[in-house]
Structure formats: structure tokens, C-alpha cells
Amino acid sequence: MKLSTYLFFNGNCEEAFKHYEKVxxxxxxAMMPHEGTPAEAQTAPEWQKKILHACLEIDGQMLMASDAPPEHSGGPMQSVAVSVNVPTPEExxxxxxxxxxxxxxxxxIAETFFxxxxxxxxxxxxxxxxVGAEMPAEMADCGVKTSEMA
Structure with missing residues (x-):
């Protein structure tokens, strides 16, 4: 099984993904607008150039997204966060x-117990x-040292 994160934007997916690609x-x-696809016929003229599907590959993992018109977006992203873990505190x-x-x-951003x-x-x-740096080896099990689990 492979899980991927899929984000919905209010019309600025292309700008966001170009930023994320750099960062x-x-x-x-993939950066596919509604225009030129079968979805074009069901899309309002002002959304033709908005993104139907985007995919950003990062170290073999995929972050995907699209622009969602307000009537289809379900509102702003509130209960989900993209978690990025990198090898070093500097990164x-x-x-x-x-x-x-x-x-x-x-x-x-600061040092934490985990x-x-x-x-x-x-x-x-x-x-x-x-955004976080990878945990030290002794904390690799969700922030709990094996010795503390007994």
C-alpha cells in the first residue's frame, strides 16, 4: 500500500506547486489545467486555466493537488498537515x-523532546x-525510548 497527500487549492495550485518544487x-x-481535457466542458470559463491535477515527485514520493472551485472545495484545509521530515536540523x-x-x-522551529x-x-x-529533523535513533519509536516502555 502507498499513501499520498492530495491538496486542494482555491485557484493558486500552480503557484503553490512551483514554490514547493523549489523549496x-x-x-x-504533472501540471494539467482543465483546458484541453474532457473536464473542460464542465468547467467554468474562469477556471479553464486552473489546475485539474498536479503531481510533485520528491524522493520517490508524490504530493498531488488540484484547484477546486469554492462549490467543490469543502472549505479551507483545516484538519490536515503535510509532515516533512529531513535528516538534519539545518535542512x-x-x-x-x-x-x-x-x-x-x-x-x-526549535528543539523539542522528539x-x-x-x-x-x-x-x-x-x-x-x-517540518522536522529526523529523530535521534534512541527516539525512533514515535518519540518514546524503548527503556521507557517497560
């Missing part, structure tokens, strides 16, 4: 900083992010 070091492998700090432009910081660097924000596109 996360991935590659956009976590860089990604957090690059996502922070125009963002609302909900937890500044990560050498961890922070949370909602970026200017409305996506919630959790």
Missing part, C-alpha cells in the same frame, strides 16, 4: 524558513506544514 527540491511531473530550518514567507507560524528541530506553520497558500 522541497522535487520535480513537477529543517531551511525548509521552514522558505515556507514561512507570508505564512502564519503556529509553532516556531526532534532536534521542529516547527509548524500555515503557508500563504493555506497548506498546514509540520
Amino acid at each position: 522541497l527540491g522535487g520535480k513537477i511531473v 529543517a530550518e531551511r525548509i521552514f524558513k522558505d515556507l514561512s514567507d507570508g505564512a502564519t507560524i503556529t509553532m516556531p 526532534s532536534p528541530r521542529f516547527g509548524m506553520l500555515t503557508d500563504r497558500f493555506g497548506t498546514h506544514w509540520m
